[in-house]
Amino acid sequence: MSKAQNDVVALGARPIPTPERTRRSLLITAAGALIGLIIAGYALFTAKGTSTLSVPAEDVALVNQQPIARADYFTQLKATYQVDYSQATPEQRRKVLDDMIREELFVQRGKELDVAETDPDVRAAMVNSVEQMSASDVATRQPSEQTLLVYYTDHQDRYSTEGIITALDLVFPDSSHAERAAAALGSALGSGSPVATVISNFQGGNSGKLDGEEFYFAAKLHLGDTLFDSARKLPDGGVSKPVQQPDGVHLLYVVANKPPKLRSFDEARTAVLNDFRNDEIKRSTAQYQTFLTRRAGVQIAGDLQQ
Amino acid sequence: MTRLKRPLGLALAGAVILACGVHGLRTIRMESRLLRAAPDTIPANSVLFGFAAGHGASTFRSRCASCHGLSGKGDTTQGVPDLTDSDWLYGTGTVSDIEKVVYYGIRSHNPRGWHLAVMPAFAQPIPSPTEKIPPLTPPGIQAVTEYLLSRGGQPADRALAMEGAAIYASSGGCYDCHTADAKGDSAIGAPNLTDSIWLYGDGSRQAIYDSIAYGRQGICPAWTGRLSAEQMLEVSLYVYSLSHPAADRQQS
Numbered sequence: 299m300s301k302a303q304n305d306v307v308a309l310g311a312r313p314i315p316t317p318e319r320t321r322r323s324l325l326i327t328a329a330g331a332l333i334g335l336i337i338a339g340y341a342l343f344t345a346k347g348t349s350t351l352s353v354p355a356e357d358v359a360l361v362n363q364q365p366i367a368r369a370d371y372f373t374q375l376k377a378t379y380q381v382d383y384s385q386a387t388p389e390q391r392r393k394v395l396d397d398m399i400r401e402e403l404f405v406q407r408g409k410e411l412d413v414a415e416t417d418p419d420v421r422a423a424m425v426n427s428v429e430q431m432s433a434s435d436v437a438t439r440q441p442s443e444q445t446l447l448v449y450y451t452d453h454q455d456r457y458s459t460e461g462i463i464t465a466l467d468l469v470f471p472d473s474s475h476a477e478r479a480a481a482a483l484g485s486a487l488g489s490g491s492p493v494a495t496v497i498s499n500f501q502g503g504n505s506g507k508l509d510g511e512e513f514y515f516a517a518k519l520h521l522g523d524t525l526f527d528s529a530r531k532l533p534d535g536g537v538s539k540p541v542q543q544p545d546g547v548h549l550l551y552v553v554a555n556k557p558p559k560l561r562s563f564d565e566a567r568t569a570v571l572n573d574f575r576n577d578e579i580k581r582s583t584a585q586y587q588t589f590l591t592r593r594a595g596v597q598i599a600g601d602l603q604q
Numbered sequence: 605m606t607r608l609k610r611p612l613g614l615a616l617a618g619a620v621i622l623a624c625g626v627h628g629l630r631t632i633r634m635e636s637r638l639l640r641a642a643p644d645t646i647p648a649n650s651v652l653f654g655f656a657a658g659h660g661a662s663t664f665r666s667r668c669a670s671c672h673g674l675s676g677k678g679d680t681t682q683g684v685p686d687l688t689d690s691d692w693l694y695g696t697g698t699v700s701d702i703e704k705v706v707y708y709g710i711r712s713h714n715p716r717g718w719h720l721a722v723m724p725a726f727a728q729p730i731p732s733p734t735e736k737i738p739p740l741t742p743p744g745i746q747a748v749t750e751y752l753l754s755r756g757g758q759p760a761d762r763a764l765a766m767e768g769a770a771i772y773a774s775s776g777g778c779y780d781c782h783t784a785d786a787k788g789d790s791a792i793g794a795p796n797l798t799d800s801i802w803l804y805g806d807g808s809r810q811a812i813y814d815s816i817a818y819g820r821q822g823i824c825p826a827w828t829g830r831l832s833a834e835q836m837l838e839v840s841l842y843v844y845s846l847s848h849p850a851a852d853r854q855q856s
Binding site for chain 2 (some may be wrong): 368438
């Protein structure tokens with residue numbers, strides 16, 4: 299190359315083509331094209347959803363291009379024969395594979411026949427399956443601690459301990475007996491007299507509805523709303539006002555009362571996370587249903603439109 | 605020197621492309637070998653295992669570490685199991701058992717996931733939404749707590765523990781999942797209650813009481829459809845490596 303030619307190249311101008319350069323350019327272009335074709339070819343025959351000529355490594359079979367995953371095959375083999383793939387006999391391997399191919403063939407035929415139209419079990423399974431898929435997406439997302447804390451703050455009523463009450467439900471024949479017993483109960487207990495003695499003096503008895511320490515929900519169930527409400531706010535040793543009931547006049551004597559207490563975020567965290575996820579799943583499922591309804595053409599008969 | 609620059613550059617570029625190609629082909633070949641191998645036999649193949657566990661580590665960091673921690677040691681305050689010990693809640697800790705959890709999860713809403721066992725909340729009017737189990741009374745929960753403390757070799761009230769044993773084996777229905785000897789059932793993910801490993805809390809009286817009273821139901825997401833088959837196998841092998849150091853693997 300002369301000095302003049304070198305100067306031209308140095309200034310960035312187009313180099314003068316020579317047979318040697320032309321050959322090199324063609325060679326590089328050809329090599330690039332070949333690499334491109336190899337990559338495209340590989341992608342074409344291995345990408346998901348495309349028709350492949352060979353069974354991908356992660357699958358054990360393709361049935362009308364529908365893969366049977368190797369992991370599922372190994373699981374099925376273990377579930378059927380309680381052996382690992384390496385320990386299974388060729389017959390066992392073949393049997394499991396044949397069963398899985400058979401299942402896939404019948405599922406595909408089921409789709410062709412649209413069995414969901416006729417089989418209520420298939421319909422129910424499909425509804426459940428789509429709901430579960432939507433829920434599964436939500437379950438994968440891990441909320442931040444801040445999100446959980448906000449949720450906990452907004453739903454504190456859910457994260458209290460259950461209240462515990464130990465009480466006696468005393469029944470008297472009429473209100474005069476009950477009122478006198480109520481007055482006597484306080485002073486008698488103060489002086490150490492047994493409850494049983496006091497109530498028997500006023501022809502009263504224990505209804506037996508409560509049995510030692512009980513959670514609030516159980517006490518409410520056993521006593522009924524009215525009696526429970528008159529007992530729940532009483533302190534330890536408190537006696538309720540007489541409550542008229544069909545079977546007589548009741549007095550509630552509270553031995554011990556531990557009202558519900560809010561659990562701290564740390565104590566309740568696992569429950570918070572669980573509730574948060576369940577709410578998200580409900581929300582997501584509702585959104586999914588709205589989306590499906592919007593894109594569907596739903597026509598309702600005139601007589602049912604109201 | 606100027607004349608040599610261009611051929612050298614081309615040769616260098618060619619070498620880089622070739623190296624990338626070789627690396628890519630090797631990766632594809634290794635992944636293919638990995639996927640075709642029976643999962644439980646892979647740990648015996650140090651080359652394949654090393655390749656997979658190395659790749660699995662990055663997947664673990666991006667997908668699993670947010671709950672299990674970078675070291676995989678979990679967090680008992682949140683009910684996240686330790687993946688580095690030899691105690692397995694689901695299955696027996698084989699690669700295929702771990703892979704099943706990675707694929708389909710636990711209570712993940714994937715129909716193939718593990719979701720049979722849910723610890724009921726016995727201090728609720730309806731302890732389990734699916735099973736007909738009656739609630740327990742506060743003394744009943746205390747008694748079962750004492751029984752479990754005694755089974756774990758901790759100091760416990762003997763009379764209450766006997767009462768708790770009766771509830772455990774009858775109205776509480778605990779035996780149904782945790783088995784009659786309280787050693788759990790890894791086929792459904794019911795933990796062993798007689799050892800010193802606790803999924804929730806530290807095994808203290810209060811922690812056990814809370815588990816019985818408020819219930820437990822942690823989840824592990826299903827990664828099928830979100831990770832590729834090779835990624836799921838690789839991360840399973842990485843998790844396996846956490847509890848099986850190289851020396852143990854060679855021995856086995």
